[in-house]
Amino acid sequence: MYAAIRRYEGVTDPHEAGRLVNEGFVPLMRQIPGFVAYYWVDAGNGVMISTSVFEDETGAKESVSSAEDFVQDKLAALMPNPPQVMAGDVVAFA
Structure with missing residues (x-):
């Protein structure tokens, strides 16, 4: 599995x-x-975190691109700053 945060x-x-x-x-x-899971978290103080989990890196990369487009088209007024993006292999899970 591969995750993008x-x-x-x-x-x-x-x-x-x-x-x-x-x-x-x-x-x-x-x-x-390859979609496995998606989470949208309100971390407080104007911080929100999304986690996308896919079976492989290709799906995760597509999710990052899709998120960029969606934010630009639908959320730009609410989310004025570009996100910090991290991605990698899932090495442990429950």
Whole structure:
């Protein structure tokens, strides 16, 4: 498995961002080949973190590209800063 993590800072309305992600982005994620799981976390203080898990690196990379497009098209007013993006092989899980 392969995971991509994105950390967004300066989110102006976490509740609305979560609603838009749940209604618009989650369905897109489910369509990416190799999809395993997706989590959108409100870490407080204007920080939100997404974690995408896929069977392979190809799916994870596609999720990062899809997230970039979705944020630019639907969330730019709520999430003005580019995310910190990290990705890698999942080496342990439960």
